[in-house]
Amino acid sequence: MNDVAHLGHVEVYTDRFDESLDFFTRVYGLKLSGVDGDSAYLRAWDDYEYHSLKLTRHATTGVGHIGYRVASPQALARRVAAIEASEFKVLGWVEGDKGHGRAFRFEDPFGHVFELYWETRRLIAEGDDRPALKNVASRFTGAAPRRLDHLNLLAEDVSEFRRFMETCLGARVTEMIQLDNGRLGGCWFTVNNKTYDLACTEEHGGGEGRLHHVTYATDQREDILRAADLFLEAGVHIETGPHKHAIQGTFFLYVWEPAGNRVELANSGARLILAPDWEPVVWTEAERRKGQAWGLKTIESFHTHGTPPVPESGPGPIPGPIPGPKLEEE
Numbered sequence: 001m002n003d004v005a006h007l008g009h010v011e012v013y014t015d016r017f018d019e020s021l022d023f024f025t026r027v028y029g030l031k032l033s034g035v036d037g038d039s040a041y042l043r044a045w046d047d048y049e050y051h052s053l054k055l056t057r058h059a060t061t062g063v064g065h066i067g068y069r070v071a072s073p074q075a076l077a078r079r080v081a082a083i084e085a086s087e088f089k090v091l092g093w094v095e096g097d098k099g100h101g102r103a104f105r106f107e108d109p110f111g112h113v114f115e116l117y118w119e120t121r122r123l124i125a126e127g128d129d130r131p132a133l134k135n136v137a138s139r140f141t142g143a144a145p146r147r148l149d150h151l152n153l154l155a156e157d158v159s160e161f162r163r164f165m166e167t168c169l170g171a172r173v174t175e176m177i178q179l180d181n182g183r184l185g186g187c188w189f190t191v192n193n194k195t196y197d198l199a200c201t202e203e204h205g206g207g208e209g210r211l212h213h214v215t216y217a218t219d220q221r222e223d224i225l226r227a228a229d230l231f232l233e234a235g236v237h238i239e240t241g242p243h244k245h246a247i248q249g250t251f252f253l254y255v256w257e258p259a260g261n262r263v264e265l266a267n268s269g270a271r272l273i274l275a276p277d278w279e280p281v282v283w284t285e286a287e288r289r290k291g292q293a294w295g296l297k298t299i300e301s302f303h304t305h306g307t308p309p310v311p312e313s314g315p316g317p318i319p320g321p322i323p324g325p326k327l328e329e330e
Contacts, residue, residue: 003075004068004116004169007197009052009099010151010214011039011064012261013308017057019258024055027234028263029143030216031129036098043123044145044216046137050099050121052148053214061259061307063211065113066151066198067103068169068191069120076118080104083168108164110155111209116169143227145216145265150196152212154203154306158184161200165189171198174273175247175281177288185288188248193272195248203306210306213254213262221251224265231255240302243295247283254302261307 014020021040024030030042033050038058041051049069056064070076083106084090091105091113101119108114125131125138155161162184165171169189174196177185188196201212218224224242231238231253239262241253250268257263291297 001071002170002191003070003079004171004191005071005075006069006192006194007148007150008049008067008069008117008120009054009148010066011054011056012211012214013056013058013060013062013064014257014259014261015058015060016259017055020055020261023234023236023257024053027143027230027236028216028257029145031138033123034098039097041098043137044147045131046146047148048123048137050123054097054099061211061261061309062209063112063151063153063214063307065105065115066153067100067115067117069100070116070118073118076104076116079116079168079170082170086167088164088168106168108153108155109157109160110153110203112153112155114168143230143265144218144223146219147217149215149217149266150198151214152199152201154205154207154210154212155200156203156208158187158200158202162187162189165198165200172278173280174278175283177201177247177283178285180285185285186247190273193274195268195271195273205304205306205310207306207308207310210308211261212306213264215252215264215266218265218267221267224251224253224267227265228253239305240299241295244293246288246291246293249293259307260305260309262305 024042025032033041033043039054039056042053043051089107094103094105096102099121100117103115103117105115123137129138131138169191171189171191173187174190175188179185186201188199190196237256239254244251250266252264252266254262254264
């Protein structure tokens with residue numbers, strides 16, 4: 001077993017807290033586990049932990065931190081030792097929050113904060129939230145995503161981010177995009193037998209430490225079609241989809257929540273990575289230019305929009321490699 005068990009939660013910043021909270025609960029279908037100060041703790045109906053999304057009131061948008069649960073206290077100690085022995089930035093121990101105990105924080109080269117933790121608070125559904133079947137976590141409402149699936153971060157150097165994930169989390173790459181200029185256009189990572197729990201794609205908007213999207217999984221494709229109608233009725237901005245990605249084969253729908261963070265509903269069927277000697281699937285630039293598996297052409301905002309937004313009067317693109325080509329799908 002890998003030291004890191006699974007993606008546990010994502011903290012998302014919003015500068016329109018009340019509207020974002022209304023969207024995630026009433027429309028998107030997450031459940032409110034509790035509130036603590038400026039943060040609301042949310043979960044999907046079959047997430048076993050207290051929360052999988054921490055929504056925090058903030059001056060801007062984007063990702064606050066990414067939390068992974070480890071497999072044991074001993075696994076946590078091994079990961080901490082590996083991270084401290086690396087050249088990556090160490091932030092140290094924090095006391096945790098309403099959803100989990102002490103956590104060890106560290107940072108990737110692009111400003112994204114990660115944490116590892118073992119002690120967690122399990123969900124105990126009560127009253128009207130108690131499910132009819134005892135082998136699911138709780139009842140469901142709204143668009144009804146089942147669980148947290150993955151997130152996509154943006155970075156100016158995907159190869160360096162890959163080294164970070166392999167060194168600090170022991171993650172492996174399942175699929176990736178190899179550009180003609182020798183750089184990586186994107187990598188999809190897993191720490192277990194899911195096809196991926198985190199993706200990193202090239203930053204084309206000139207930002208730093210930005211979020212591309214957070215994704216929850218549905219039971220079936222039809223749930224996503226129903227969600228599209230719910231989003232339409234609620235006046236939610238549907239950015240693109242429903243279509244099917246070529247990479248990872250997921251059926252998807254992308255929307256923007258009221259503060260502008262991109263969120264996705266996705267369904268990848270029953271696909272898992274069970275082979276212990278799995279070799280990454282490598283997509284060439286020419287293959288990616290063919291577009292998605294099927295569906296409409298990806299719109300320009302999908303390649304440039306991330307959170308937090310980049311001020312128009314800001315310093316401009318981050319110094320570094322020349323921006324790579326904007327492929328049909330990332």
